[in-house]
Amino acid sequence: MAGLVPAIHAFFVAKAWMPGIKPGMTDPARPSKWSISMPWFRNHYFCESCGATWAAEWSDIVYDDCPFCGAKHTMPYKSDDRTVIVAREGDSFVVLRSPETAAHDPDYEELGSFPSREAAAAFLAGRAP
C-alpha cells in the first residue's frame, strides 16, 4: 500500500555466544589482569527488509537475524566495545570489566571506584595494554 511505512521497533536482548578464544589461549606476554578479560560488545542492527532496529550484546561482533521479520545475517552497523566500562553508582564512578568467566552476559566485576569520571579514565589509561 502506498504510504505505508513499516513500524520501527527497537528493543534490546542479551544473547549467549561461545567465545572464540578458550582459556589457555591467551597471550602470556600480556598483563594477566587484562588478558583474562572477556570481550563484550553491544551490536546495533538495522534490518533493510523491514526497517527494524535492535541491539544485542555478544562477546564478538557478529551477524544476527532480524527478530521482527526473520531476515538472515544482518551485519551490525555499529558496535560498542563494552569489555571495560565506567558506570555511575551514586556519587562515585565504578570501573567494571567483563571477566574471562563471562558467558551468557558480561558478568561485570569491579576493578575500582573513583570520585569522578576523569579519575576512572585516568585509572584505565594507566592500565590499558
Ligand SMILES: [Zn+2]
Ligand atoms: Zn526485519
